[in-house]
Amino acid sequence: MKIKINRRNFLKSSIVTSLYLAGFGLPSFANTVSKKNLVIIMLRGGMDGLCAIPIRGDKNFEKLRSKINLETTLQLNSDFDLHPALRTFKKLWDKNLGSVVHATSIPYTGRSHFDGQNLMESGGKVPYKIKTGWLGRGMNVAGLTGNGLALSLPMPLLIRGVPMNDNYYPVEGTMPSEEILDIIKNEFEIHSEKDLSMILDVIKKRKFQSYGSRRNSSLALNAGQQLSKIDGPRVAVFEVDGFDTHAAQGSANGAHADCLKEYDNIIEGLKSSLGTEFNNTLILTLTEFGRTIKQNSSNGTEHGYGSAILITGGLVKQSQVYTEWPGLKKKELFEGRDLNSTIDARSVYASAMSNVFGIDFERIRKEVFWGEKLQNLSDKLFKIS
Amino acid sequence: MKNFFRKVAFGIGPNEKVPNDPLNWSLNQINQIPELSWKGKIYAEKELRKHYREWVHGDRKVLRKKYKDNKTLYKIKKDELRHKTGQKFWESLELTIRHNEAINGNNPVLTKFWLFWSNFFAISDKDFLANYSTGAYHREIIRPNLNKSFEKMVYDATVSWAMIHHLDNSESAGPKSITAHEDWRRRKKRPATINENHARELLELHTVSPEAGYTQEDIIQLAYIMTGWQQRWSKSKLETGNVWFNSEYHQPGKKIVLKKEYKKGKKSLKAVIKDLVNHPNCRDFVAMRLCRFLITDEPTQEMKDPIIKAFKDSDGFLPEIHKAALKVAFKYNDKFRKFQTPENWFIQVAKVSELDWPPSPKIMDSYELGFRPTRKQRLPEKMLNELGHHPYRAKQPNGWSDISTDWLSPELLIRRLVFAKESYAFSKSKNNNIEFYEKIINRNFDNPGKIMSYLNKTNSFYQKQTLLFNHPEFLKA
Numbered sequence: 001m002k003i004k005i006n007r008r009n010f011l012k013s014s015i016v017t018s019l020y021l022a023g024f025g026l027p028s029f030a031n032t033v034s035k036k037n038l039v040i041i042m043l044r045g046g047m048d049g050l051c052a053i054p055i056r057g058d059k060n061f062e063k064l065r066s067k068i069n070l071e072t073t074l075q076l077n078s079d080f081d082l083h084p085a086l087r088t089f090k091k092l093w094d095k096n097l098g099s100v101v102h103a104t105s106i107p108y109t110g111r112s113h114f115d116g117q118n119l120m121e122s123g124g125k126v127p128y129k130i131k132t133g134w135l136g137r138g139m140n141v142a143g144l145t146g147n148g149l150a151l152s153l154p155m156p157l158l159i160r161g162v163p164m165n166d167n168y169y170p171v172e173g174t175m176p177s178e179e180i181l182d183i184i185k186n187e188f189e190i191h192s193e194k195d196l197s198m199i200l201d202v203i204k205k206r207k208f209q210s211y212g213s214r215r216n217s218s219l220a221l222n223a224g225q226q227l228s229k230i231d232g233p234r235v236a237v238f239e240v241d242g243f244d245t246h247a248a249q250g251s252a253n254g255a256h257a258d259c260l261k262e263y264d265n266i267i268e269g270l271k272s273s274l275g276t277e278f279n280n281t282l283i284l285t286l287t288e289f290g291r292t293i294k295q296n297s298s299n300g301t302e303h304g305y306g307s308a309i310l311i312t313g314g315l316v317k318q319s320q321v322y323t324e325w326p327g328l329k330k331k332e333l334f335e336g337r338d339l340n341s342t343i344d345a346r347s348v349y350a351s352a353m354s355n356v357f358g359i360d361f362e363r364i365r366k367e368v369f370w371g372e373k374l375q376n377l378s379d380k381l382f383k384i385s
Numbered sequence: 386m387k388n389f390f391r392k393v394a395f396g397i398g399p400n401e402k403v404p405n406d407p408l409n410w411s412l413n414q415i416n417q418i419p420e421l422s423w424k425g426k427i428y429a430e431k432e433l434r435k436h437y438r439e440w441v442h443g444d445r446k447v448l449r450k451k452y453k454d455n456k457t458l459y460k461i462k463k464d465e466l467r468h469k470t471g472q473k474f475w476e477s478l479e480l481t482i483r484h485n486e487a488i489n490g491n492n493p494v495l496t497k498f499w500l501f502w503s504n505f506f507a508i509s510d511k512d513f514l515a516n517y518s519t520g521a522y523h524r525e526i527i528r529p530n531l532n533k534s535f536e537k538m539v540y541d542a543t544v545s546w547a548m549i550h551h552l553d554n555s556e557s558a559g560p561k562s563i564t565a566h567e568d569w570r571r572r573k574k575r576p577a578t579i580n581e582n583h584a585r586e587l588l589e590l591h592t593v594s595p596e597a598g599y600t601q602e603d604i605i606q607l608a609y610i611m612t613g614w615q616q617r618w619s620k621s622k623l624e625t626g627n628v629w630f631n632s633e634y635h636q637p638g639k640k641i642v643l644k645k646e647y648k649k650g651k652k653s654l655k656a657v658i659k660d661l662v663n664h665p666n667c668r669d670f671v672a673m674r675l676c677r678f679l680i681t682d683e684p685t686q687e688m689k690d691p692i693i694k695a696f697k698d699s700d701g702f703l704p705e706i707h708k709a710a711l712k713v714a715f716k717y718n719d720k721f722r723k724f725q726t727p728e729n730w731f732i733q734v735a736k737v738s739e740l741d742w743p744p745s746p747k748i749m750d751s752y753e754l755g756f757r758p759t760r761k762q763r764l765p766e767k768m769l770n771e772l773g774h775h776p777y778r779a780k781q782p783n784g785w786s787d788i789s790t791d792w793l794s795p796e797l798l799i800r801r802l803v804f805a806k807e808s809y810a811f812s813k814s815k816n817n818n819i820e821f822y823e824k825i826i827n828r829n830f831d832n833p834g835k836i837m838s839y840l841n842k843t844n845s846f847y848q849k850q851t852l853l854f855n856h857p858e859f860l861k862a
Contacts, residue, residue: 171796196860199794297577299575300580
């Protein structure tokens with residue numbers, strides 16, 4: 001079935017007005033000249049923080065990874081290197097627009113992908129208990145209705161919890177007419193299908209045509225254009241799959257390198273399409289856990305604990321590897337096998353939301369993360385405006 | 386009540402009679418496994434694996450070396466090899482067989498369970514499994530087990546070639562095994578270690594689930610038990626040899642999983658699987674997954690209990706488990722309507738409105754190895770990819786979600802709207818009349834009058850198609 005796309009309406013410029021008229025609270029940026037954007041790139045499968053940001057000169061570490069050590073690296077500072085696939089990240093680092101939080105994780109040590117991914121998105125501690133994401137709840141606190149954009153086919157749990165989110169993942173085909181959509185919408189309402197009805201509202205408000213590649217590099221160009229608009233979304237979420245490298249992880253090239261490259265392509269696409277709005281943007285990674293220090297006999301790594309968060313964007317305070325390094329000696333490892341986590345990753349995300357959404361950190365901590373003990377890292381990691 | 390026919394199957398076709406007793410109609414379909422109703426060619430898993438072998442060996446061992454200095458020629462030769470090995474065809478053929486069984490088979494309820502278990506023991510999108518093997522794995526490993534015990538299904542799935550490859554178990558070597566002491570390991574700096582991937586998923590996804598509270602040590606011990614189960618490797622077959630138990634890779638000594646002890650050796654895998662499937666958390670997990678698939682995202686204990694009991698009483702005999710699940714689904718049919726996943730929905734659209742779907746045996750059998758498949762021959766694969774629910778290409782080993790909210794987003798709804806509209810292109814010209822729509826609505830809806838008046842808001846038949854299959858009562862079952 002050859003089908004040509006002719007879809008209308010994506011993030012209609014009148015969204016702010018229509019939401020206001022519909023009774024939703026106005027997003028807080030509406031009265032300001034510029035807005036800030038927050039982008040989260042989910043790295044699914046367990047990103048190996050020590051592959052992305054390896055420690056320099058640790059002979060024991062090199063020995064444990066004799067088959068997957070990086071032959072070449074890009075140097076970040078005297079203590080840490082950078083995976084060579086992260087070329088855009090390095091360029092940004094060199095301009096004080098990239099930083100790393102190392103030896104960090106969400107507070108989950110169970111090593112299950114699926115429980116872990118659920119928790120990295122919900123921000124909770126018990127898998128599948130929370131039905132909203134920390135980002136969605138944060139947006140809700142900030143009144144950012146209709147300001148979320150997922151660059152994936154499903155709506156990630158991470159961004160659920162605030163109404164009227166959109167997603168973009170082009171499909172071949174033509175949409176039914178406006179008249180038909182109205183009939184269906186009416187039927188959704190008669191049957192009290194609130195979720196379906198709201199989704200159809202979002203679809204009907206879309207403006208631009210949908211076509212082209214579903215590759216992350218292409219989606220990033222699209223997202224950047226939307227985020228750069230004053231009445232565009234303020235939050236975007238990407239997904240990169242494939243970090244679960246139990247076998248043939250590779251080193252400078254290979255499976256993990258390909259995934260890191262895909263991440264790098266996203267930030268490259270965002271940098272070019274955001275234009276000057278890159279200065280008002282924060283882009284952070286999120287993963288469920290890191291990987292074991294030691295390689296296995298399949299030249300892969302197993303599920304671990306501590307990993308790293310890669311941060312880019314104009315709102316980065318400075319190039320730095322921010323860490324309370326736990327060490328890699330056996331006794332310093334989590335359960336004798338994994339990089340430990342010394343920073344609750346949720347502190348980083350809570351601080352990022354506080355900074356970008358202009359909401360007091362304490363409020364985020366209480367209303368998004370149930371008052372859990374989190375550290376405000378805003379002044380350490382981000383530019384304070 | 387008529388939504389039950391879609392809840393546990395794929396709806397009632399325009400030429401089928403509506404069963405008077407829906408529950409018995411469903412219960413009568415699950416004791417026997419009939420031959421597949423597909424009249425075209427069906428290829429054995431081993432035969433398809435031979436093509437997989439020709440592909441990996443030809444590419445990895447021949448072309449990459451031969452054309453290492455000529456990327457253009459390498460690309461051309463690689464494309465030729467793809468077609469020589471049918472890489473772009475088998476997947477669509479398998480999807481065709483699957484959809485044909487759902488739409489034209491005599492036991493659609495059984496097929497619904499086939500789809501469920503194929504996803505429960507999912508092979509996600511890895512290497513070239515979807516191209517050559519996953520469909521055949523569903524056919525030859527999952528389907529014949531639908532009237533056997535859950536224990537046997539777990540075991541067969543665990544030692545299947547596709548699953549062993551999917552979850553890297555070939556790579557797992559006991560640190561105290563015979564191979565651990567081999568010289569080449571020292572020379573190549575490749576000490577023998579376990580690969581935890583398969584053991585972890587056997588616990589988490591295929592049996593007891595994390596609710597059982599197993600520890601990291603349990604995972605390691607289970608991985609020790611599983612060491613040795615691998616693809617028989619050779620220079621000519623590479624990783625495509627049959628699965629066997631290589632005792633040289635097996636970790637010696639006793640192992641303890643969930644406080645139970647197992648001796649070393651080949652038989653320990655069977656023993657541990659027996660214990661895992663008889664663990665209370667396994668019964669609860671299976672019951673929860675079945676209820677979540679058929680009834681609601683949040684199954685209650687009352688829903689799960691009869692399935693758990695049937696599991697326990699029958700020693701995990703799948704037809705009894707299925708019967709219990711059907712009875713529960715019937716009991717809660719009017720109260721809970723489950724949002725249908727895209728593939729389920731698409732099959733229902735095709736069946737209910739008698740679409741020219743899937744491609745016919747004539748179309749599929751006209752494929753010639755070595756040639757590029759035609760657009761029609763590749764359509765099933767393309768269609769399901771576009772729909773966002775290709776059963777052989779889930780992103781992770783937990784398969785596709787059966788939670789409704791995971792299927793709710795603007796882009797996902799857009800696909801329903803687009804595909805419902807485009808499905809009209811597959812309708813038979815004899816059916817382009819209002820009587821046909823009356824017929825299918827009478828068979829599949831309890832309130833035909835209301836649905837017809839909704840449909841009559843447009844005169845165009847292709848728009849009726851869009852309206853009908855995006856009606857909230859059709860999106861759920």
